[in-house]
Amino acid sequence: DAGVIQSPRHEVTEMGQEVTLRCKPISGHDYLFWYRQTMMRGLELLIYFNNNVPIDDSGMPEDRFSAKMPNASFSTLKIQPSEPRDSAVYFCASTLDRGHSPLHFGNGTRLTVT
Amino acid sequence: GQSLEQPSEVTAVEGAIVQINCTYQTSGFYGLSWYQQHDGGAPTFLSYNALDGLEETGRFSSFLSRSDSYGYLLLQELQMKDSASYFCAVGAGTALIFGKGTTLSVSS
Numbered sequence: 001d002a003g004v005i006q007s008p009r010h011e012v013t014e015m016g017q018e019v020t021l022r023c024k025p026i027s028g029h030d031y032l033f034w035y036r037q038t039m040m041r042g043l044e045l046l047i048y049f050n051n052n053v054p055i056d057d058s059g060m061p062e063d064r065f066s067a068k069m070p071n072a073s074f075s076t077l078k079i080q081p082s083e084p085r086d087s088a089v090y091f092c093a094s095t096l097d098r099g100h101s102p103l104h105f106g107n108g109t110r111l112t113v114t
Numbered sequence: 115g116q117s118l119e120q121p122s123e124v125t126a127v128e129g130a131i132v133q134i135n136c137t138y139q140t141s142g143f144y145g146l147s148w149y150q151q152h153d154g155g156a157p158t159f160l161s162y163n164a165l166d167g168l169e170e171t172g173r174f175s176s177f178l179s180r181s182d183s184y185g186y187l188l189l190q191e192l193q194m195k196d197s198a199s200y201f202c203a204v205g206a207g208t209a210l211i212f213g214k215g216t217t218l219s220v221s222s
Binding site: 031033042043045048091104105106107108 | 214
């Protein structure tokens with residue numbers, strides 16, 4: 001398997017613009033997670049899905065953030081409008097179950113909002 | 115709420131042994147995991163403890179004491195390539211929650 005695939009790897013945008021991050025989980029994995037990583041706050045869980053259904057979005061910072069999983073092989077994280085404080089590395093991860101199975105992370109999207 | 119505490123930095127020399135501690139506060143705990151992340155890379159899974167005791171995987175071992183809400187990662191025979199950030203993470207209730215990470219610097 002190719003692993004978790006994220007796109008784009010880097011995104012530079014201006015404040016106020018819409019940003020869409022994409023993720024393809026590992027085939028057969030029932031759980032998909034979106035994390036954000038910054039130096040100050042570390043790895044923060046934003047939202048996770050089970051069988052394409054959002055289970056917990058309590059980590060989504062504001063209404064400007066939204067996530068969807070229209071099918072088992074694709075998820076998006078959208079920020080509209082973007083702000084400089086959204087600059088971070090956004091990781092998508094998938095796993096078979098949320099118990100002892102390890103999380104498999106994508107390579108991340110480095111977002112810079114100017 | 116949930117919280118994890120681990121040291122922010124550790125330094126060591128090649129061939130040495132290093133222990134990275136992690137204490138946690140959480141509800142609905144179901145396991146302690148460790149992940150490694152090299153600069154610019156993605157976190158990768160190292161180990162998982164659901165029960166008390168020691169789990170060994172090659173040069174790395176991980177320990178858990180659920181009664182003390184404490185665990186550690188032990189790295190033996192350190193190599194330069196072990197220089198990275200190490201995160202403890204608890205499975206609790208909803209999903210994996212990560213600590214802030216420990217940056218390990220290995221020098222020759």
